[in-house]
Amino acid sequence: MVDQVGRWSAGPSYGPVLSQTDLYLLNTDLHLNPILENTNPSFHLIFNLASGQTGGFNSEARDHDLPFAAKDEPATLPRVSDLIIITELSPWCTVVHNDHGVTMGDVCTMIWKDYTDHYVTESEFGALPPRLQEQIKRAASHNGQGGQGWNAYYTPQVMPNRYRRVDWLRDKIFFECLLKKDTYAMARLGFKAPNIFVMSLTS
Numbered sequence: 001m002v003d004q005v006g007r008w009s010a011g012p013s014y015g016p017v018l019s020q021t022d023l024y025l026l027n028t029d030l031h032l033n034p035i036l037e038n039t040n041p042s043f044h045l046i047f048n049l050a051s052g053q054t055g056g057f058n059s060e061a062r063d064h065d066l067p068f069a070a071k072d073e074p075a076t077l078p079r080v081s082d083l084i085i086i087t088e089l090s091p092w093c094t095v096v097h098n099d100h101g102v103t104m105g106d107v108c109t110m111i112w113k114d115y116t117d118h119y120v121t122e123s124e125f126g127a128l129p130p131r132l133q134e135q136i137k138r139a140a141s142h143n144g145q146g147g148q149g150w151n152a153y154y155t156p157q158v159m160p161n162r163y164r165r166v167d168w169l170r171d172k173i174f175f176e177c178l179l180k181k182d183t184y185a186m187a188r189l190g191f192k193a194p195n196i197f198v199m200s201l202t203s
Helices: 020-026 104-117 122-126 130-142 182-189
Strands: 044-047 054-058 061-066 082-086 093-097 174-179 196-202
Touching (some): 082 104, 082 182, 182 196
Antiparallel strands (some): 082 093, 174 196
């Protein structure tokens, strides 16, 4: 049995980093880091998309928090320069890029930035039913946007109706795992590729 820890350890001693074109030409199957699959028995990742905080625990010792020491490990083997991440809970697509090979830290950082640096457009928000709009407004307040930003400069009556992508997720702001779902990728994007993964989120 291959030593799983050694197999995923950080460092340059891996094969070449595959580009999007390489993946198509070679038709390569990618193996996800067990932490991203949520199959590593000694480390369960806790990643909050609203705050960007990462950490974890060992399922056999849940009372002890663990640091996210795997930040520099490759996200996949073989390594790739791009990962495409979608989720059934939002309409957006996150592309994680690193010419030297996407790492675990890259995945968490890019997902967090994509969902906190970008705002829901008026047309995206307007297409939602009123019930979901209200839930997003409550999520925005809960996620700290009101208290940390807008309320310092605006009274509630004139507070802008701007919501971050993370607010769209409502209470599902914790990363659970990445999954391979080619059928969903085809329906959503019109194509499938070895480096397209579906992100599962939980509350």
